[in-house]
Amino acid sequence: MIQRAAANGIEIAYESFGSPAGRPLLLIMGLGAQLIHWDDDFCELLAEQGHHVVRFDNRDAGLSTHxxxxxxPQWGAPSPYLLDDLADDSAALMDVLGWPAAHVVGASMGGMIAQALAIRHPGRVLSLTSxxxxxxxxxxxxxxxxxxxxLAKPAADREAVVADALRTWAVIGSPGYELDRERVSxxxxxxxxxxxxxxxxxxQLAAILASGDRTSPLGGLKVPALVIHGEDDQLVPVAGGRATAAAIPGARLVTYPGMGHDLPRPLWPAIVAEVGAHTGSVTAAVTEP
Known part of the structure; x- marks a missing residue:
């Protein structure tokens, strides 16, 4: 069931899975994507690992404030916000949820937001998965x-949007796995x-481009970090995952051959197991100073 939270001056739409007594796990989705792109079944698998899962729409996506x-945005003009603002949205949502700290998982732009959250609010992040x-x-x-x-011109009507999605994921999806056309559509x-x-x-794209590089501040993190990446990602090549893992002290890198810029269903058990083991290894909760 969709709920709404007044957070950081906007309204955020969110949904939860699992027992409130579970390990708090915040899922942050990527560019132009919505909370539904964290599949229900994927969220249920995470909940079965002992997590209280919350997925939400970033600002300018889905049912949250636009x-x-x-x-x-015009080329050369200031971006209306940065990834830091999206990270602050996430922290403010955690306040509404009553979570002093949480395990944070971000995908694509969501991974960038998760990194910014760990940099800006280190006491709020029990573990980071990028x-x-x-x-x-x-x-x-x-x-x-x-x-x-x-960068293709966006379609305007529903039928064309669905057709564009199929063409997009045929390019950036996982070449090692059959494209799930029904799911994409x-x-x-x-x-x-x-x-x-x-x-x-x-x-959102303007925010990514205006936010610069996080390599140096990531070097100051003391949060347990897991980095997951597909070896056949064309949108954010695996060099991005390697750079993330190299930047964060003690980070563990897991890569999957045949995985592109999506989460193919056959890999869900392995990815969920990695995340569950990662969050389960963290026993000491910390709070923001």
């Missing part, structure tokens, strides 16, 4: 084909029905 008045992400845009530029689908349609806002996605 900054429509900011319009479409999936298919990077410490900065220059660490792992997309391939030409991936950049083309990322269903999620694209659901996302369109919840909220279709290409300008919001453009504002």
């Amino acid at each position: 900054l429509h008045d900011e319009g479409v 999936i298919m992400s990077t410490p900065g845009p220059q660490a792992a530029p997309p391939t030409e084909a991936a950049a083309a689908v990322l 269903r999620l694209a349609g659901l996302a369109f029905d919840r909220c279709h806002d290409p300008a919001g996605t453009a504002r």
Whole structure:
């Protein structure tokens, strides 16, 4: 059931899985994606590992606040917000949830936000899991084909949006696994029905590009970190995962051959097991100073 939280001056839509007595686990999704892109079954698997899972829509995505008045970002103009602001949104949501600290898992842009959250609010992050992400845009530029689908003109109607999603994931998805066309089509349609806002996605992309590189501040983290990446990722090549793991002291890197810029269902048990082992190894909760 969707709930809403007033946090950091905006409204955030979120949903939870598992027992409130479980280990708090915050899932942060990526560019233009919505909470539904953390599949229900994937969240249930995490809950079965003993987590209290919360997934949510970032600002400018899904049912959370959209900054429509900011319009479409213009090249060279200041970004209306940064990844740091999205990280502060996450921390504020944790306040509403009554979580002094949580295990944080971010995918793609969500991994960047999770990194920024650990940098800005180190006492709030019990463990960090960064999936298919990077410490900065220059660490792992997309391939030409991936950049083309990322920057393609967005479709306007539902049917075209679904068709575009199929074309996009055929390029950036996992070449080692069969494309789940039914899942991609269903999620694209659901996302369109919840909220279709290409300008919001453009504002998120502007935030990524304006936020710079996090390599140096990541070096000061003392949080247990797990980095997961696909070896065949065209949108954020595996160099991004390697750079993230190299930047965070003691981070553990896990890569999967055949995995692209998505979470193929056959890998869910392995990924969930990695996350569960990672969060389960953390026994001392810390609070922000």
